[in-house]
Amino acid sequence: MINIEQLHKRFGKNQVLKGVDLEITKKGVFAILGPNGSGKTTLIKTILGMVIPDKGKLLVGGIPINKNWKYRDQIDYLPQIANFPANLTVQELIEMIKDLRNHPGEDKKLIALFKLEPFLSKKLSNLSGGTKQKVNLVLTLMFDSPIIILDEPTSGLDPIALLHLKALIKEEKAKGKIILITSHIMSFVEEMADEIVFLLEGKVYFKGSIEALKTQTQESNFEHAIANLLTFDHA
Ligand SMILES: Nc1ncnc2c1ncn2[C@@H]1O[C@H](COP(=O)(O)OP(=O)(O)OP(=O)(O)O)[C@@H](O)[C@H]1O
Numbered sequence: 001m002i003n004i005e006q007l008h009k010r011f012g013k014n015q016v017l018k019g020v021d022l023e024i025t026k027k028g029v030f031a032i033l034g035p036n037g038s039g040k041t042t043l044i045k046t047i048l049g050m051v052i053p054d055k056g057k058l059l060v061g062g063i064p065i066n067k068n069w070k071y072r073d074q075i076d077y078l079p080q081i082a083n084f085p086a087n088l089t090v091q092e093l094i095e096m097i098k099d100l101r102n103h104p105g106e107d108k109k110l111i112a113l114f115k116l117e118p119f120l121s122k123k124l125s126n127l128s129g130g131t132k133q134k135v136n137l138v139l140t141l142m143f144d145s146p147i148i149i150l151d152e153p154t155s156g157l158d159p160i161a162l163l164h165l166k167a168l169i170k171e172e173k174a175k176g177k178i179i180l181i182t183s184h185i186m187s188f189v190e191e192m193a194d195e196i197v198f199l200l201e202g203k204v205y206f207k208g209s210i211e212a213l214k215t216q217t218q219e220s221n222f223e224h225a226i227a228n229l230l231t232f233d234h235a
Pocket residue numbers: 011014016034035036037038039040041042043
């Protein structure tokens with residue numbers, strides 16, 4: 001459960017979040033969408049406690065996050081850009097993250113799924129972008145936390161890996177988890193999301209199902225419905 005009330009965040013003169021209200025009380029996949037720079041990553045990082053808001057309330061699992069950092073244990077997070085020491089091998093990194101999270105982690109199944117065995121002894125600096133992303137997905141999904149946050153999870157993935165990712169997300173959703181995803185790939189969002197949370201001008205401009213979005217915008221095509229949100233009243 002995530003409750004956000006009147007969240008404000010400014011970087012210098014740039015007021016990014018201008019009163020975000022968002023309640024996520026049911027399980028499912030929630031796509032956080034919005035144009036470049038609309039504050040999607042900032043909102044995610046605020047939920048994770050990595051960005052401190054200037055104003056507003058933020059509760060995870062009913063507990064204000066500034067009073068209890070332990071809540072982060074409940075969240076598995078895939079960052080948009082993961083910066084790990086380049087001279088670590090994949091295996092060392094996996095062990096390091098298990099140690100840091102103080103949790104055994106189910107990495108074997110995911111390593112096999114993404115066919116990462118040949119890369120385990122390779123240094124991160126020697127991996128391709130897509131292989132790095134597969135490793136990052138293992139690091140994120142090997143724990144079994146009730147909330148999963150994926151920032152641009154499809155980035156660099158080949159079609160087979162993308163199919164695996166979609167199946168994994170569906171599996172995690174079936175376990176009753178809350179899954180927040182940002183993505184600029186609308187076909188991926190349309191296939192995966194139960195609800196759209198659309199950020200515009202520092203606020204939640206639309207929250208609801210894809211069907212509701214299509215009805216509101218009078219567009220039968222999802223991509224056009226999103227484009228309509230961007231242009232309608234805002235051209
Ligand atoms: N640490 C920071 N310091 C200064 N400005 C920042 C910082 N983090 C984000 N910003 C600014 O906040 C705004 C929102 O950035 P954010 O990364 O949250 O957007 P986004 O919606 O995730 O964008 P994208 O779709 O391009 O990934 C941008 O103008 C960005 O430059």
